[in-house]
Amino acid sequence: MTDWSRLSHAYGPADDIPDLLARIGSAPTAELWSDLWAALCHQGSVYPASFAALPWLAGRARCGEREQEVQAVLLAGAILAGAGAGAGAGPGDGAGGVRAVFAAEAEDLLAAANRHLRGGADATDYVHLLGAVLGLEGVPGWGEELAWGIANEEYQVACPDCEADLFIALGERGFFSAADDYALSDGAVETRPLRPADPAALDGIGRRLHDLALADGQREVAHVLTHVFGHGTCPSCEARFAVADRIAADW
Numbered sequence: 001m002t003d004w005s006r007l008s009h010a011y012g013p014a015d016d017i018p019d020l021l022a023r024i025g026s027a028p029t030a031e032l033w034s035d036l037w038a039a040l041c042h043q044g045s046v047y048p049a050s051f052a053a054l055p056w057l058a059g060r061a062r063c064g065e066r067e068q069e070v071q072a073v074l075l076a077g078a079i080l081a082g083a084g085a086g087a088g089a090g091p092g093d094g095a096g097g098v099r100a101v102f103a104a105e106a107e108d109l110l111a112a113a114n115r116h117l118r119g120g121a122d123a124t125d126y127v128h129l130l131g132a133v134l135g136l137e138g139v140p141g142w143g144e145e146l147a148w149g150i151a152n153e154e155y156q157v158a159c160p161d162c163e164a165d166l167f168i169a170l171g172e173r174g175f176f177s178a179a180d181d182y183a184l185s186d187g188a189v190e191t192r193p194l195r196p197a198d199p200a201a202l203d204g205i206g207r208r209l210h211d212l213a214l215a216d217g218q219r220e221v222a223h224v225l226t227h228v229f230g231h232g233t234c235p236s237c238e239a240r241f242a243v244a245d246r247i248a249a250d251w
Contacts, residue, residue, distance in 0.1 A: 077132030
């Protein structure tokens with residue numbers, strides 16, 4: 001039996017978590033899930049109570065209600081990604097200790113994530129589930145960053161040469177780099193087009209994600225991924241850079 005009063009979350013002692021879990025279990029709402037996220041994975045930081053909630057999340061991922069299962073998978077993936085980033089205190093020795101203690105739960109959650117990944121998710125849900133899969137697998141960095149950037153159609157990175165803050169646009173506005181906030185600017189913003197990777201030349205995590213998206217019929221996501229793992233140019237100094245490398249530089 002977990003003694004929640006001895007654990008902490010983002011706002012202090014975690015003795016309020018059992019009541020929150022019970023309320024979600026009996027009458028789940030988006031607001032209650034938001035409260036749970038805020039307590040257990042606040043801006044990517046995780047806490048002792050975050051890991052203690054993993055068994056409950058694993059059970060919720062088998063409840064038979066798709067929306068609830070997906071919510072559980074996404075939060076668990078974010079928690080384990082946070083453990084991998086060292087963003088909180090967990091049992092054992094860092095992320096490896098957390099995964100050793102909760103290996104069975106992580107396996108169940110990963111199975112649920114893969115099931116929903118191939119269950120006809122729309123593009124936005126798909127990229128969030130991809131991120132959860134990577135977090136549950138322990139793939140460094142991408143479990144946190146992948147979904148945020150693709151879902152928001154933007155990454156923010158630093159130029160490797162002049163260190164200018166750059167916006168990497170990926171979506172309806174196009175695929176380009178900009179040194180100014182193009183979304184808030186009233187005037188013309190100087191941009192440079194991104195150069196997508198040749199899918200046949202992709203390797204590593206880029207190849208895996210691209211091939212997975214194609215296999216799952218997510219061609220739009222696969223197209224965006226060629227730009228995430230492609231190249232950009234800094235409008236300020238004309239330096240060329242690998243987009244994925246600049247995303248990873250912030251980890």
